Amino acid sequence: MTDTAPRPTLEAVAARAGVSRATVSRVVNGGDGVRERLAERVRKAVDELGYVPNQAARSLVTRRHDAIAVVVAEPEARVFADPFFARQLRGISKELTAHDNQLVLLLTEGRDDHARVGRYLAGGHVDGALVFSLHLDDPLPKLIRSAGIPAVFGGRPDWNGDQRGVLYVDVDNRGGARDAVRHLAGLGRSRIAHITGALDQTSAVDRLDGYRDVMVDADPRLIVESDFTPAGGERAMRELLARRPDVDAVFAANDLTAAGALRVLRESGRRVPDDVAVVGFDDILPVAEQTEPPLTTVRQDIEEMGRLMARLLLRELDPRAAEERVGGTPSSVVLPTTLVRRASA
Amino acid sequence: MTDTAPRPTLEAVAARAGVSRATVSRVVNGGDGVRERLAERVRKAVDELGYVPNQAARSLVTRRHDAIAVVVAEPEARVFADPFFARQLRGISKELTAHDNQLVLLLTEGRDDHARVGRYLAGGHVDGALVFSLHLDDPLPKLIRSAGIPAVFGGRPDWNGDQRGVLYVDVDNRGGARDAVRHLAGLGRSRIAHITGALDQTSAVDRLDGYRDVMVDADPRLIVESDFTPAGGERAMRELLARRPDVDAVFAANDLTAAGALRVLRESGRRVPDDVAVVGFDDILPVAEQTEPPLTTVRQDIEEMGRLMARLLLRELDPRAAEERVGGTPSSVVLPTTLVRRASA
């Protein structure tokens, strides 16, 4: 343990500035109702002493923490293959920092951890939570709700039951999927297949729905279920080639899957995009740009998504905003996507 | 704001169990020196009331927070292209969770943020810090030191000045590089080139040193400086082909760079590995497995690195451990690497 010099207290600052604790407190917290002359003297004392408020003492009385929990309930796979997660965190971090809030990160590991997270959130250590829980059967949303703590979800949660007052920020997965498939159709392709993502996640379901919106009466054999992984993409593509060797386009539920599909197509002697055009989803840069050929894909602004989630939550927490909100509660947001054309379609 | 029911206090539990506050506190914190009969009664009361200790009140008196900061000082690029960061976080999170510590994440954005981070750390909101700051000129290490807060660095820091007592966990970059180059030599290659990483990071410097260890008197033209990015890898590879068209192997400082190099080699009509063998570094799965051909590379156990960093810091913070430590201060760790053979070399 490093011995830290005893940090100056409000008391010390007050003594130095020749005022009372209350006045120093007022100045430190915005300084309303303190005459400028005095305030100036206090600020000077604060600087000289290097005073930093003790957050614990402050929280004890205000019952606020200026801290937000970010709960990530991904069992390895997805989050850690993508830089996804990092991007969202960055967006969140930016927004929180701008409002002097801290980011407490909770990563969960299997079921047991849910209890721990629930306890933590219910324990009132943070003012709110941003939750990433993309699986349909996830207990987290209920847990959060029963913890009685304000929360915003990343991605549309889809649990059975009351959805009132549930805030989330999602990407327009369905619309993005439609754009992708329409793009393929616009290229003159008619036998457009879809390799789905893991269908226990709303994003995968929505992308599939988007595909169906355009391909209203597609051959069901053109739809192959997969799991968002490259290996899954390979398997699905093989299956697809067996079912419909005449397939001339593939819309994969994400870039990783598309990369797997691309490899199988190459193996099978198909040229991309000449014989089969391929579109992915996510625009994971190190992947989408590195594939052979580079991948046409649907981009989503992940960082913005994080930023928005944080903003929504902070607004929810701010009593001032709560007043303004009368008659217009803050609502969930769905972000647009854009098609990024590269060589694969 | 959600109205949270007033949470029960120690006082309430004490009343219910018919004991004093002090006794409840003892039970809650391990229960030494309390007769089992009483302790049992207290635990029952805790359960019934759903009591959760107020961390703020506790911190106020103990001056401990059971929270550590993770500071990531990466200007975008590296961290967010790799799943690197996510893996490390996971390792850290696991270890911290196991010891009931919270993880406060601080991402920095340019210079201004350093001051903010410094203030935060000096403010005594956390017990220690894990710092990722891979750039030679980074002010963070000094800042941390002057904040007087225990810290462990991820990657060997390299600032001028006193290094005593500086703890870090690093990967054996130099050894891994040696292995990579020896592997290429073992394949019968003699004109082995190296595309470096950004040389303002110790990892890049160490990898270059490892290359030099084996290629003691290599043609300097075989060494091309780059920056860890795919685009940089492409540029470097072009330069290399211009300088030494007879190059028969490339050791790239990381997988992203290798992927860029691979693309240029393909363009130029070289076959990999027949004409030119390529080895990367990091084993970033979604990249290394997706390249054409799949990349032989040097793997580092990133998650373990995070775990170790946390363990080191926690030990540093634990007064008990401090006693045991007499005569043997905890020291930095360098993790081994392993060569992963795929198709590119």
Place this chain on the structure above:
DNA sequence: GCGGGCGGTGAGAGCGCTCTCGACGACCCG
């Protein structure tokens, strides 16, 4: 010229917890 406001300031009471210290039996030894 005097009372009522009012803006500015200080005194003091807690927030919920830990921890020291002293009290109090029970138990042991001589």
Place this chain on the structure above:
DNA sequence: CGGGTCGTCGAGAGCGCTCTCACCGCCCGC
């Protein structure tokens, strides 16, 4: 059988802050 020791527990004093409330000048209006 008396004095000391040990284990167990409660009383109470803060930790550093916010916030209410009372107080004190001063300015205004009549």
